[in-house]
Amino acid sequence: MSTIAASPVTAEERVAAARERMLRAKEASRQVALLGDDAKAALLTAIADAIDAASADIVEANADDLSRGAVEGLSTGLLDRLRLDDARVHALAEAVRAVAALPDPVGRVLDERTLDNGLRLQKVAVPFGVVGSIYEARPNVTVDIAALALRSGNAVVLRGGTAAASSNAALVAIMRGALAAAGVDPEAVQTVDDFGRDGAAALMQARGIVDVLVPRGSAQLIETVVTTSQVPVIETGAGVVHIVLDASAPTDWAREIVVNAKAQRPSVCNAVETVLVHRDAAAHLVPELGAALAAAGVTVHADERVRTLLPDAVPATEADWATEHMSLDLSMRVVDDLDDALAHIRTYSTHHTESIITTDDANAERFLAEVDSAVVMVNASTRFTDGGEFGFGAEVGISTQKLHARGPMGLPELTSTKWLARGAGQIRR
Amino acid sequence: MSTIAASPVTAEERVAAARERMLRAKEASRQVALLGDDAKAALLTAIADAIDAASADIVEANADDLSRGAVEGLSTGLLDRLRLDDARVHALAEAVRAVAALPDPVGRVLDERTLDNGLRLQKVAVPFGVVGSIYEARPNVTVDIAALALRSGNAVVLRGGTAAASSNAALVAIMRGALAAAGVDPEAVQTVDDFGRDGAAALMQARGIVDVLVPRGSAQLIETVVTTSQVPVIETGAGVVHIVLDASAPTDWAREIVVNAKAQRPSVCNAVETVLVHRDAAAHLVPELGAALAAAGVTVHADERVRTLLPDAVPATEADWATEHMSLDLSMRVVDDLDDALAHIRTYSTHHTESIITTDDANAERFLAEVDSAVVMVNASTRFTDGGEFGFGAEVGISTQKLHARGPMGLPELTSTKWLARGAGQIRR
Numbered sequence: 001m002s003t004i005a006a007s008p009v010t011a012e013e014r015v016a017a018a019r020e021r022m023l024r025a026k027e028a029s030r031q032v033a034l035l036g037d038d039a040k041a042a043l044l045t046a047i048a049d050a051i052d053a054a055s056a057d058i059v060e061a062n063a064d065d066l067s068r069g070a071v072e073g074l075s076t077g078l079l080d081r082l083r084l085d086d087a088r089v090h091a092l093a094e095a096v097r098a099v100a101a102l103p104d105p106v107g108r109v110l111d112e113r114t115l116d117n118g119l120r121l122q123k124v125a126v127p128f129g130v131v132g133s134i135y136e137a138r139p140n141v142t143v144d145i146a147a148l149a150l151r152s153g154n155a156v157v158l159r160g161g162t163a164a165a166s167s168n169a170a171l172v173a174i175m176r177g178a179l180a181a182a183g184v185d186p187e188a189v190q191t192v193d194d195f196g197r198d199g200a201a202a203l204m205q206a207r208g209i210v211d212v213l214v215p216r217g218s219a220q221l222i223e224t225v226v227t228t229s230q231v232p233v234i235e236t237g238a239g240v241v242h243i244v245l246d247a248s249a250p251t252d253w254a255r256e257i258v259v260n261a262k263a264q265r266p267s268v269c270n271a272v273e274t275v276l277v278h279r280d281a282a283a284h285l286v287p288e289l290g291a292a293l294a295a296a297g298v299t300v301h302a303d304e305r306v307r308t309l310l311p312d313a314v315p316a317t318e319a320d321w322a323t324e325h326m327s328l329d330l331s332m333r334v335v336d337d338l339d340d341a342l343a344h345i346r347t348y349s350t351h352h353t354e355s356i357i358t359t360d361d362a363n364a365e366r367f368l369a370e371v372d373s374a375v376v377m378v379n380a381s382t383r384f385t386d387g388g389e390f391g392f393g394a395e396v397g398i399s400t401q402k403l404h405a406r407g408p409m410g411l412p413e414l415t416s417t418k419w420l421a422r423g424a425g426q427i428r429r
Numbered sequence: 430m431s432t433i434a435a436s437p438v439t440a441e442e443r444v445a446a447a448r449e450r451m452l453r454a455k456e457a458s459r460q461v462a463l464l465g466d467d468a469k470a471a472l473l474t475a476i477a478d479a480i481d482a483a484s485a486d487i488v489e490a491n492a493d494d495l496s497r498g499a500v501e502g503l504s505t506g507l508l509d510r511l512r513l514d515d516a517r518v519h520a521l522a523e524a525v526r527a528v529a530a531l532p533d534p535v536g537r538v539l540d541e542r543t544l545d546n547g548l549r550l551q552k553v554a555v556p557f558g559v560v561g562s563i564y565e566a567r568p569n570v571t572v573d574i575a576a577l578a579l580r581s582g583n584a585v586v587l588r589g590g591t592a593a594a595s596s597n598a599a600l601v602a603i604m605r606g607a608l609a610a611a612g613v614d615p616e617a618v619q620t621v622d623d624f625g626r627d628g629a630a631a632l633m634q635a636r637g638i639v640d641v642l643v644p645r646g647s648a649q650l651i652e653t654v655v656t657t658s659q660v661p662v663i664e665t666g667a668g669v670v671h672i673v674l675d676a677s678a679p680t681d682w683a684r685e686i687v688v689n690a691k692a693q694r695p696s697v698c699n700a701v702e703t704v705l706v707h708r709d710a711a712a713h714l715v716p717e718l719g720a721a722l723a724a725a726g727v728t729v730h731a732d733e734r735v736r737t738l739l740p741d742a743v744p745a746t747e748a749d750w751a752t753e754h755m756s757l758d759l760s761m762r763v764v765d766d767l768d769d770a771l772a773h774i775r776t777y778s779t780h781h782t783e784s785i786i787t788t789d790d791a792n793a794e795r796f797l798a799e800v801d802s803a804v805v806m807v808n809a810s811t812r813f814t815d816g817g818e819f820g821f822g823a824e825v826g827i828s829t830q831k832l833h834a835r836g837p838m839g840l841p842e843l844t845s846t847k848w849l850a851r852g853a854g855q856i857r858r
Binding site: 034 | 459544548550557558636640656661662663679681682685686693793797798801802803804805806807808809810812814818820830832835836837845847848849850851852853855857
């Protein structure tokens with residue numbers, strides 16, 4: 001008799017099969033939650049070693065994805081993000097080793113109090129249980145999220161982009177093998193990639209099984225997850241990021257920070273998208289910025305007042321103000337004053353990062369107090385909004401929501417809390 | 430010409446009108462967020478004074494609700510929860526004064542670091558912005574939630590039970606009057622009660638306007654909100670709460686704690702619903718407990734093994750194990766060992782509070798580590814899971830979710846965070 005189960009055929013069967021796998025992750029999460037610091041670090045080191053050892057197999061699986069992607073007409077950019085070679089596989093393993101070296105976020109005592117009746121209370125950091133992630137076709141995310149989840153004592157359910165299915169399957173198999181070799185239930189790392197859209201649907205319906213869902217990818221993917229999921233979501237976000245050049249902005253800071261924030265790495269969420277220039281500084285700042293940005297290859301999309309100073313700029317459309325370009329394009333507008341700048345930011349910001357360049361302390365403090373974004377800066381490049389730059393050692397993502405975590409998230413943001421109460425027969429009077 | 434706008438007629442019109450009101454709350458939230466500690470405390474004191482001064486009007490509005498409720502056949506219990514008299518109105522005002530006296534949760538510095546390049550980072554507590562709440566026909570919640578939201582620098586949008594509509598309208602009008610008199614935009618306190626179900630629907634769709642939604646009421650109401658809302662929700666929960674009596678449980682502690690946890694106030698979420706007795710202790714504990722519970726008026730729903738020792742107990746059904754009785758009913762089962770007890774809790778717990786009575790330290794620590802609930806206790810009554818008992822001064826609710834807040838929530842749980850970065854021209858290399 002065959003021991004191979006029939007493949008699920010209908011959408012309902014695929015959702016049910018995905019759910020079954022997630023329940024096994026939940027069961028396994030109990031064991032992972034109780035692993036000590038050393039055991040978790042050793043487990044991640046074993047995973048890193050296994051990835052290095054299987055480099056040839058991973059590259060071979062990735063070649064399947066690449067040739068399928070080429071046939072399906074994926075863009076050069078997408079194919080590049082998908083591609084793994086030995087060097088990139090080794091970089092994956094090294095990233096896992098870096099996570100292994102981070103301090104254990106579990107068990108931290110976050111609050112402590114003893115009631116008058118002697119009952120001792122402690123609020124401690126505990127793993128969530130099962131962390132889910134839905135992301136696009138980047139195999140490095142598969143390993144990244146699994147490593148971060150395991151390091152913080154969680155099981156993980158992964159749903160990556162279909163274009164990376166073979167790479168992801170190979171990486172998941174290697175991680176599960178390393179878990180089993182370490183005596184940890186391999187069901188703690190699951191993929192629902194093979195159930196396609198139904199796998200994602202099952203993940204978003206898995207309230208009570210999956211404790212938190214972290215979408216990573218395009219604004220559209222995140223919007224779909226945020227509005228569909230019944231599992232609590234941590235929204236990692238798109239960045240329509242602003243820099244305000246106040247009347248007092250020093251020219252050198254304005255030029256260096258804007259060019260850095262746009263051109264150092266334009267495809268990331270902390271890159272600036274819109275520069276708002278105070279009208280009293282426009283006459284000297286706009287031409288200076290225009291020249292520096294042109295030299296850096298940046299196309300400026302400008303309002304009418306900027307265009308009088310920068311005639312070669314592209315006229316900005318209404319859509320430009322709300323666009324995360326992800327490219328060497330920058331929107332620029334002249335504002336009447338700080339109120340005007342703050343109103344523009346309220347209308348168009350995605351609440352990721354905004355910065356003001358000013359030597360006026362009152363304006364700086366007003367900007368810090370009134371801008372409602374995850375990170376609000378004075379006289380610094382928005383590119384600093386990053387878990388690595390903040391000293392977190394690794395980054396789960398950058399939260400643009402207000403619940404649970406806001407801004408760059410490190411390992412502690414993958415934990416919840418639990419109150420422990422130790423008594424000696426206390427009852428309530 | 431009349432200045433009264435036409436009432437919205439269709440569901441779409443009502444949703445749009447509710448949305449308009451919520452946008453006004455969001456606009457007003459900017460002012461409330463910037464109020465200092467003293468201004469917020471003074472505002473709440475003014476609200477309390479206004480409630481006391483308008484006691485007769487509030488009681489009159491409440492009489493409308495009561496007579497409508499009587500006609501509609503509300504139960505005596507519901508009518509009692511709905512009823513306001515002068516004493517209860519004064520208690521509402523006193524509760525607002527207690528919140529006024531709490532420390533300001535806004536502005537706390539939660540993390541601080543300076544990067545090697547000199548960029549100074551601070552993670553500070555900030556208001557959410559707009560807090561929404563959907564709750565049942567208890568007018569005290571209207572005042573409670575508004576006071577907690579304002580004290581933590583938030584605007585608030587309220588949707589109470591229709592049965593309390595007149596009382597809520599009176600209370601909201603009084604609070605808005607006190608805001609206006611204090612120079613604060615009255616739009617910071619809104620109700621969408623008058624839009625009925627469409628008001629609740631609009632609130633749950635208000636992602637980007639309302640920052641967090643706190644449902645309070647029955648398990649069914651909370652389930653509806655949690656599964657429907659696109660606004661992030663803090664789930665405050667039903668409690669199927671367990672006490673485990675280990676083999677070593679001292680008889681006096683077992684008896685006193687179980688009776689206290691069930692009978693002191695059976696209608697609340699931290700009351701115990703199921704007692705699991707170790708088989709080695711059943712012969713002496715079950716008869717002792719049975720007598721004490723009978724004396725307290727408690728009906729025991731028992732499994733077969735308990736019934737051999739307590740023949741008068743009602744046979745427990747499968748449904749009993751998953752039921753929050755909210756009454757003087759208690760489910761009781763004999764378990765083979767701690768593993769059996771933990772497995773039962775995993776199956777039936779709502780992850781609110783569980784307690785073990787034991788003198789075995791290893792079992793106590795295993796229970797604390799392995800039970801996945803907001804509060805896990807050793808040798809104490811589950812009735813201690815309460816913001817007041819924990820020393821928070823006021824309680825927003827008891828969260829049974831893992832994101833953002835878990836267990837009793839005080840004012841700090843109504844804040845988010847923001848990173849402030851102060852630099853001097855730093856750019857990323």
